[in-house]
Amino acid sequence: MTTNNLHNLTSLWKTAALSFDSYQARPLFDLAYIENTQWPNRLWFHQDLTKTSLLAAKSILEKTSTQLTIPYFDIYNSNSFELLEAEGFSLRFEQVAMFLKPKESLQGKSNFHLQRVVNETQANLWATLFKQAFGYLISPETVLKNLPFFSYYIAYDNEDAVGTGMTNSTHNTLGIHSIGIPPAMRRKGFAEAIMIHLINRAIEDQVETITLQASTMGKGLYLKLGFQEQFKIKNYCLNI
Numbered sequence: 001m002t003t004n005n006l007h008n009l010t011s012l013w014k015t016a017a018l019s020f021d022s023y024q025a026r027p028l029f030d031l032a033y034i035e036n037t038q039w040p041n042r043l044w045f046h047q048d049l050t051k052t053s054l055l056a057a058k059s060i061l062e063k064t065s066t067q068l069t070i071p072y073f074d075i076y077n078s079n080s081f082e083l084l085e086a087e088g089f090s091l092r093f094e095q096v097a098m099f100l101k102p103k104e105s106l107q108g109k110s111n112f113h114l115q116r117v118v119n120e121t122q123a124n125l126w127a128t129l130f131k132q133a134f135g136y137l138i139s140p141e142t143v144l145k146n147l148p149f150f151s152y153y154i155a156y157d158n159e160d161a162v163g164t165g166m167t168n169s170t171h172n173t174l175g176i177h178s179i180g181i182p183p184a185m186r187r188k189g190f191a192e193a194i195m196i197h198l199i200n201r202a203i204e205d206q207v208e209t210i211t212l213q214a215s216t217m218g219k220g221l222y223l224k225l226g227f228q229e230q231f232k233i234k235n236y237c238l239n240i
Contacts, residue, residue, distance in 0.1 A: 008175035133180025
């Protein structure tokens, strides 16, 4: 399960950056970034962190105009994240990797549906809703260039656009990402409604495993829906 979750997540970053010819595979780590946007913009290590791999990455980061987030996957039973903190990296946010083996369909919210993004107008709306929900930008251009690879969804309550979602399929794993509800529309059950729609679609498509990476705010919802915790992800940035 850990491998499935990591592969789905890192393939998301890699594929998005490949659309802009800005993915780099190096011996110790990979980089995926897009200029003039704030996502994916990641550097991740292939193995447990060492002083050698960290210093090699740091030399690249000091020359990169785009700030990159460094996810530390807490799967090695070590405290090697302390190397990041000793070398001038600051913890920005934490997540919990989770998974679900979907079995039974769930009862959804009435008068609620998901619309898949297929054109520029919808890409602009998706990007606007996402920025309202998360406070940072995934550009409409990024959305449009990756329509062949990812499924982007706008959630509607009756006729009102109320949130976003995105999925990435790898083998028989469906990664759910970017579940976002703008602040003015929260506490109305919309995030749960989006998840229920995506879980039910996964069951229809006979998906074996669903993975995601939960924020502190979202973890309770995913536990309620039957997801299990796997490992923590600590996300760092280099202080410049």
